[in-house]
Amino acid sequence: MSTNVLVIGGGQNAEHEVSLASAAAVGSALRSGGFAVTAVTIARDGTWIQEGVALGAGAAGSLAAAVALIDRVDVVFPAVHGALGEDGALAALCALAHTPVVGSGSGAGAIGMDKWVTKLVADAVGIRTAPGIAISVDEIDDLEFDEDVVVKPVSAGSSYGVTLVRDAAQLRSALRTAAEYDRRILVERVMRGREIDVAVMRDADGTVWAPPPLEIHAEGLFDTAAKYDGSARFTVPAELSDVDRRALTEAALTMFDALGCAGVARMDFFLTEDGPVLNEVNTMPGMTAASQVPRMFQAAGVAYPELVARLVHSAVVPALTPVVR
Ligand SMILES: Nc1ncnc2c1ncn2[C@@H]1O[C@H](COP(=O)(O)OP(=O)(O)O)[C@@H](O)[C@H]1O
Ligand SMILES: [Mg+2]
Missing domain, CATH: 3.30.470.20 (ATP-grasp fold, B domain)
Known part of the structure; x- marks a missing residue:
């Protein structure tokens, strides 16, 4: 009996496309290695989709059906980068369902x-890490720096919202760009x-x-x-x-x-x-x-x-x- 693996791709953040690419590659490599692969995609609105068909209505309705899928497989491979995936959300879902999952648990994620x-x-x-401070979006207008800094969302990926600020006039727009991805923003010394x-x-x-x-x-x-x-x-x-x-x-x-x-x-x-x-x-x-x-x-x-x-x-x-x- 081959091992049944549920490969999850997509996801509800800016890295959706990147996660689709990771999941597609993982799925086909596992298939060629003799694993029985079921592939599902989480759409940007949270709907779980299998072979182009929603598993249920909306995020919650399709999630209920996805839990049944998770229960049927031997292992889940969540190839979902970023929030509501890599951040431990999918590992937590598998933990609650008592299904083995590839990768870190929810705490480390x-x-x-x-x-x-x-x-x-x-x-x-x-x-060591780059010296820096974390601010909230409410503090954007109060900040001033007299050196080059890197501005980035506390929580994002694929370099979305990351800017190297070389001149004070760029700082505000860099902070606003970062704020499109997270309410918390890191301002770091340039390494x-x-x-x-x-x-x-x-x-x-x-x-x-x-x-x-x-x-x-x-x-x-x-x-x-x-x-x-x-x-x-x-x-x-x-x-x-x-x-x-x-x-x-x-x-x-x-x-x-x-x-x-x-x-x-x-x-x-x-x-x-x-x-x-x-x-x-x-x-x-x-x-x-x-x-x-x-x-x-x-x-x-x-x-x-x-x-x-x-x-x-x-x-x-x-x-x-x-x-x-
Ligand atoms: N403090 C820093 N000093 C110099 N370059 C940085 C700094 N922080 C980020 N970068 C540059 O920006 C890129 C993306 O930042 P990173 O923190 O890795 O975000 P992401 O999680 O989106 O990959 C890094 O690969 C690096 O090239
Ligand atoms: Mg990086």
Whole structure:
């Protein structure tokens, strides 16, 4: 009997299309690996859709039918980036239904999705992040800065709402752009350094490990256009000294552990003159074969179909299953 996997894509945030691409790639790789795949999409309005047909009326009505689907499969693979997906919402739904789910539980997902709380956790375990402040949209008009800053939503992804502000006149519009994605906004010091991503995976036997890091070559910000127009250039394995590679990998493993992540997570760093500075944590990173995480595992000898199969095998019911050490 093959393992039945429910792959969820789409979602109710700006990363809807990105999540469709991740889910499509995961689904077809699992099918080719012999898994029985059921694919569902969450529309932007929250309606769950299977093969073009709504599972029920609206968000709540179709969710009720989706719960029955979740109950019928062996494992859920929620390839939904951002709010109401990666933030732990889908992991929580599976936990309540006692169905094993790929990736982090709701706690780690929620913290990883919050760039401010991620800073607090990183700080507590001795990992540097960009100095910054979090403000609410109500404070937009009171803010002044006399240095270059990066303005971004506390909770978003795919670089939506992120602006590098080089001149004070741009600050207000950057804050308003960020406010389109979240009521809370981060204003950060600009970090100078190479951008290096580190993937971390917890296998079914509890082993936690990291494939070789990847370097992103972007002109200025790694913005939404550069992420998806094919212009981004990656080097994997990144060319790193042993000291830098060890420091980056250690920091990534420490963060994975501190948040209590599961499945796979991608920890993104700036490699500065003073060593690694954590930028952000992605608990459901981009998962097409061309995305950073699959490229890093490929560099470790784990091809894409094997990666997604291993993730399915690593699935647990969050909170019900003790972490294997
Ligand atoms: N403090 C910072 N200093 C310099 N560049 C930054 C800073 N914060 C973000 N960036 C740039 O903006 C990009 C997107 O920001 P990020 O926080 O990763 O948002 P997202 O979750 O949307 O990917 C980063 O990949 C990086 O290129
Ligand atoms: Mg990012």
